[in-house]
Amino acid sequence: MSEELKTLLESLKAITLENDGEIPYWGEKIHLKAPAVGSLGFPIPNSVEGLGNPKDPTADTSSIGKSRFGKEVGAVPVCSRNPSTELGRRGQTGTAPHPSNSEIQDKTSALEILRKNEIGDCLRCALGQTRKKLVFGVGNPAARVMFVGEGPGFEEDRQGEPFVGKAGQLLDKILAAIQLDRQKVYIANIVKCHPMVDPKKPEMRGNDRPPTPEEMAPCLSFLKKQIDIINPVIIVTLGATAAKALLNTFEGITRIRGKLRDVNIVDGKPPYKVLPTYHPAALLRNPDLKKDVWEDMKLLRQILSQ
């Protein structure tokens, strides 16, 4: 057992349901209040400190994200403690049965068919010509919450997994602060190939850009099919581009973040709850935004606890 884990366990022992407390969390302090013990049985951090040092958002994130279960949909976790056991499924209220293994297998198979048979070596837009790896998505096919970003960056293009750079490490930290991780959620992007400012310089870092409407249009149909298969209770969009694409709006991210909307995404299906928030990369540039994201994550936690 690592020293860090030993220290954490000792601190947790000192905290009872009746008492508030403080535990070390990746080199920082998280304040816990006893009444915040949620339906998952874990204390919920009550302070923005759980998202990291606002003055240094990249601090101490090196340990985050090392327990990812695999790339794309091939490695499907059957979580020993799936949150859907306690929190219900989309279209149901209260608690609901654990998704059966056959349900998880069906979703896994459907995602694999979408990836291999429908998307394949897609060249429906110009981004397909310059990608190194197509970044389909990663996570639990029976996830109750999906996080959607705008598109792969430099690292994602090489690893074939969304949110693996510094912004991804911060996303892992945000997830951990509300007792989620990549085994419980599903993470995807609006486009599945790397948009570059200068496609002639694929080895240059800092060459990322948001996808254009022409690039998003063909790829959005793939994302909608992923959403239809996974059927999450809520979708959290990360950043302005993802919010605008999924909400089909021109409103700015500062105006729409934190506001829950019902959005028709899949034809013939009930609307999905969509919660826009800032992209983790924006938090790295402007740590003051962490407070807003923390408010959004508390709202997400509340919705998942209903």
Ligand code: SF4
């Ligand atoms: S971004 Fe989407 S539509 Fe464009 S080539 Fe890649 S998979 Fe195909």
